[in-house]
Amino acid sequence: MKRSEIALKLEIPKNTFYEKVHDTLGYRKVYARWVPKMLKEDHKLQVNESSCLLVGSQQDNGDEDTTQIGVGPGGDFRAKN
Template sequence: MSMTQVYQWCSWFKDGRTSLQDESRSGRPNTANNDWNTARVDELIKVDRRVKLKEISLKLDIPKTNVYEIVHNKHGYRKLSARWVPKMLSDEHKHQSRNLPNPAPVSTRRLDIIPHPAHNPDLAPSDFHLFGPLKRHLEGKKFEDVIGEVRDWLSKLDANFFTQGIYSLLPRVALHGNYIEK
């Protein structure tokens, strides 16, 4: 809280105010946060988890601040790895993330296949381990054959590149199944 706000509150209380609640004031009531808009925002996010608040605002013709209120406070979403995901994980998701195998030495590693539900909010290794280095590789290059350039880059990767990507997820999902944002 800013010092200006503290001074203002002190002044109000000296003048006899006894409540911290905002007083009612005149003006147009907020009509954008209705049930219909709330449902539409949820539908748009479920269709495309990478949708931006501005895009939702334009599609529904409601202010971006109201979209933010609906997305964050009513639905409990937050942006993670460029996707909207629920803030709270289910107990099943937390159980799965706590029971991931510990990384073994490279020579003895064996990857187990873990069931991955369709809309699981877990991080995908490709979001941070694959696409970042690929973008750095392609940066500043002029070429006609994008697919060929990507295939060439993939063929030159170290054999442990993808294994390292899978195991680098562990510290990001480590705290009792809750996400750690970095």
Template sequence: MKTRKFALKLEIPKSMVHEIVHDTLGYQKVSARWVPKMLTEDHKLQRVEISQRLLLRCQQDNGDEDMTHIGVGPAEDF
């Protein structure tokens, strides 16, 4: 979601949303997306768990599933 949409939804200035996302939450903009500057242990664990589930799913399908159909990114982008 874009900072403008958050600002409209929360009825606060866009600059305040940017300050919260950047300064308070510690996210930075990379390739037009807000991403954490540093992954927490929870984030790292979540990435490993998701990767393991995807690998298991692919192995269970005996490679029948086309891996090009697996999306990466925020759910609202799909």
């Protein structure tokens, strides 16, 4: 799933999405996949909590479509089937 598609789905600007994923969550794009820069346990926990907060806030607003966005095994965002 492309950055622009996720931003559109979450109804936020592409730049805001990029800042949240890159700066706040600590992900960077490698070989067209978003992966954590650091693999320490405390960082993984922070990324997981931030991701849950982002998705949870969208669900609280009544946006059921956000349940279709997930993080793949390589740390990349994917649409769930």
